[in-house]
Ligand SMILES: [Zn+2]
């Protein structure tokens with residue numbers, strides 16, 4: 001479940017560019033800073049005040065669907081744990097040398113997102129949803145690529 005949440009948040013709100021506050025902060029604001037300075041540690045992980053609105057939104061939607069506070073509480077605890085694992089893997093892809101084949105694959109996948117094509121490779125913990133939704137480019141495809149940061153390009 002986490003992998004699709006991660007993919008959806010990364011692909012849509014975090015790559016949505018706007019100058020309007022506070023929407024800018026809740027969408028691509030911090031993420032675009034992360035694209036601009038990828039190895040700065042405090043831009044790799046999301047501050048708790050920024051992740052809380054998404055957590056509350058997903059909790060509310062889950063409660064509306066299930067109508068059961070216990071079910072959604074257990075679900076959200078699992079989602080929070082998955083989020084911490086995601087943050088660790090994301091940090092790892094930027095700051096550690098991968099030794100296993102899975103680690104090397106995830107690091108390469110995320111570095112392609114940062115340094116080759118920011119319109120693709122949105123999955124950090126898994127390439128599954130990139131593959132499902134067509135954002136895992138075929139190596140033989142002839143396509144246009146874009147490298148963020150978009151903001152720096154527009155205002156420089
Ligand atoms: Zn991104």
Ligand SMILES: [Zn+2]
Nearest residue numbers: 034038090110
């Ligand atoms: Zn990153």
